[in-house]
Amino acid sequence: xxxxxxxxxxxxxxxxxxxxxxxxxxxxxxxxxxxxxxxxxxxxxxxxxxxxxxxxxxxxxxxxxxxxxxxxxxxxxxxxxxxxxxxxxxxxxxxxxxxxxxxxxxxxxxxxxxxxxxxxxxxxxx
Numbered sequence: 001x002x003x004x005x006x007x008x009x010x011x012x013x014x015x016x017x018x019x020x021x022x023x024x025x026x027x028x029x030x031x032x033x034x035x036x037x038x039x040x041x042x043x044x045x046x047x048x049x050x051x052x053x054x055x056x057x058x059x060x061x062x063x064x065x066x067x068x069x070x071x072x073x074x075x076x077x078x079x080x081x082x083x084x085x086x087x088x089x090x091x092x093x094x095x096x097x098x099x100x101x102x103x104x105x106x107x108x109x110x111x112x113x114x115x116x117x118x119x120x121x122x123x124x125x126x
Contacts (some may be wrong), residue, residue: 001013001016001017003017004032005031005032007031007032008028008031008032010031011024011027011028011031012024012028022043022044025040025043026040026041026043026044027040029043045101046099046100046101047080048078048079048080048099048100048101049100049101051078052101055078058076058078059076060076060077060078061075061076061077062077062100062101062102062103063077063079063098063099063100063102063103063104063105064102064103065077065102066105067103067105077098077100077105078098078100079098079099079100079104079105080098080099080100081096081097081098081124082097082098082099082104083095083096083097084096084097084121084122091111092110092111092114093108093109093110093111093114094108094109094111094114094121095107095108095109096109096121109121
């Protein structure tokens with residue numbers, strides 16, 4: 001196995017060139033990408049946590065805040081879509097699971113809303 005540098009080799013050699021441990025990712029960020037240890041430590045955080053200040057400014061709630069909301073209270077939230085399902089028995093409803101650093105949110109997206117926001121529903125990224 002060849003490595004681009006001795007520093008990268010020292011991080012990856014024991015796992016045969018594959019980064020499988022979180023600590024390896026952080027070490028690679030330092031030796032290969034020039035991150036400071038503090039910057040590399042941020043890689044441990046859940047991706048929405050890195051955007052939390054911006055999401056709060058947009059008045060988007062965390063999963064924990066949604067869970068604490070009143071019944072039938074209208075809320076807005078953001079997270080990583082970890083699962084999308086559209087069962088044949090659901091009359092066109094799409095079920096989406098969003099995840100952030102505080103937990104998960106189960107969302108039911110009605111057919112008309114899913115059609116209107118199809119591109120965002122299927123292809124949104126951070």
